[in-house]
Amino acid sequence: MTGRGAFCPLVLTDIVGWAGCFSKLRSCIIAILKKLLLLLFPFYLGTSWAYDFPIRDPFLATVVGTPPGQQVKLGQGTVREAILGLADETIKGAPGIFWDVMKPRFKLAWQEKPAPLIFIIAGTGGRFDTSKVEFLKKVYYQAGFHVIQISSPTSYDFVVSSSRTHRPGLTRQDSEDIYRLMKASVKRVRSFKKLEISGWYLTGYSLGALNAAFVARIDSEQNAFGFERVLLVNPPVDLRRTVDSLDRLLQVDVPGVDSATTLFNHYFDKLAAYFKAHKSIDLDEPMLVQVMKSTYAMSREELALLIGVNFRLVVASLYFTSAVMTWDGKLIPGYFRLTRSDSRTPYFKRAMFCGFECYIDNVLIPYVERQKGIHSGQKKSLRMQRTFIFEQSGLPRLKTWLKRARHVGVMHNVDDFIIDKKGLDFLYDTFRGRIKIYPLGGHMGNLKYHQNVRDMLSFMKGRGFPDA
């Protein structure tokens, strides 16, 4: 009774207020407008540029990430986790030099109570426990999820043990491989521990986000999981743009750098000068931020080059692993069995000269041709072949489905070099209310920023993106 008593006067004054309106129309309009203004103002703030990510240069953000002070604060609680292998799926007949990755492995973090489970797919070249995946694991684990971490199809271990063709790059196929691995890993988890799983979720970043979209599509057909929410973080859209950008990063103009060796010496001298000045050598994340702030800071081109070289290292590993697994004679002499004690340095050096486009031309296109049974007489031009692969494997391939898929959301940055204007517009048009676009961050630079993490969790928990 007391509760209702307290409520009544409020209702009464409101009615009196409305009644009064008819007599004093003018002042009432003003009052209503004022109220509306006050109500709408927070929305206005939300949609405008209230995003204070501290690094404005997209290349610097990509290299150093979020400064520790602006990162989301994660608790120190222990994570119950284990790396599990799928003994049944161990690859047979792989060369002995790959002994360490013959068994598919994944990482599990489990809650002691019933909880939803989220799969995290790593980005280009990343293993299941690469640092960004580990970070996302902590975020979702603390939010109460069981977590299964999956390697990128382009990672060394996946190419050997989980890829059916050992030639990753065709998104649909890669995602079928991932889907199979996901189902097998859940089976393995059930034999390892009695987990109560109350729902299925999926996320991925960078190339892993593209894979996640295709996996979600496959699941909508086969229904092994029935994902409640799928979040794509910085996915590539048009793969031609992504491949062009990444390969072009190695063509930026840094004064004095015209070959790989001068490039390396260039960085090395900078680092050496920095260490000499600081009398210590301690390579970690805060140090990287320190170097950037110092007089040894790098130019935009130098940073871009660093990113380019890093991606090149990934393609080189991919190319080599794929060549050894498939007996492809282009990189390694045919029938030459590499053993543990053979030097791989010459292949490493040669593979480093092969960019994404070169990988597509040398590995994917011959494979696609063989699959389709095309003879040399009816060969299409390389350019047309590439276009075909890009169209089959890009996000736009899923456009009609994505428009209807209310459970799939996307996060991206307007200054990410793996997409372009057309790609961003595609995301806006396709995802509409399920999109969150940030004005800064480069490629994945703002992943650990507190606001990004808040938005991620908000989407996953079914509240949608704030202000989206």
Added chain:
Amino acid sequence: MPRAGLLLLFFSLIVFNVLADQRIPYADPMDTLKFRDTDDELLENWHHNPMSFMDVYDPLESFNREVFAFNRQLDRYFLEPVMQLYETVTPFFVRIGIAHFFQNLKEVSTLMNNLLQFEGERAVRSVGRLFINSTLGMLGFFDPAESMGLPHHPNEFGNTLAKYGVGPGPYLVVPVIGPFSLRDVSGLVVDLVAEDYIDFLGVPAQVFSEPELFAIYGINYRYTVPMSYDDFSSPFSYDIIRFLYTRKRELEVGIIK
């Protein structure tokens, strides 16, 4: 009515802003870069020996690669499980205490090398650390010297040799303990012999004679190496680690010279 008009204007502006699906336009970062005129790629610009910066003097490469594979297996199937066990059964402060204790013993050889290199200031700092940590720091289990502005700066006989002009020599992968140059692994032996000879607090002699203590020494040694082979998930991890180790040592030696 002007007040109402003004408010109405504001109101419609805000409504417009909220409803107009506010798209932040794309800002192409590639447009902000300068590119080289020529079409050739940076890495393709090679003449005789492409990517020669990767080269390390490694005449024993095939032997080294075998040992490297052995070390990786040892790490995955033995040392990492031991580390997991170590981290489960001991609280953090115990592990850090043990790490400090052995670090304090290393201060003896650090001091020796600082003296041999005529690094006066560093030698004084080492004496200070040794004194403070062995007394206030309860025989080295704590590191109060660090908070007094005397952080740990290791120095080794490999550095002393480098200072007097000895080159690194061939690259070696030593069973169990991993990548070294011939110069640096010799330096390590000299440091260990010196530690044993000086026998600070009588500990080194015991460590090397009692298996239990030696086991703790070994566990701590692995525990304080901030690296796992899995950090380099690549078919080229041997090349990458050889390269990084060599360059890191070059940087360290560069500081002293």
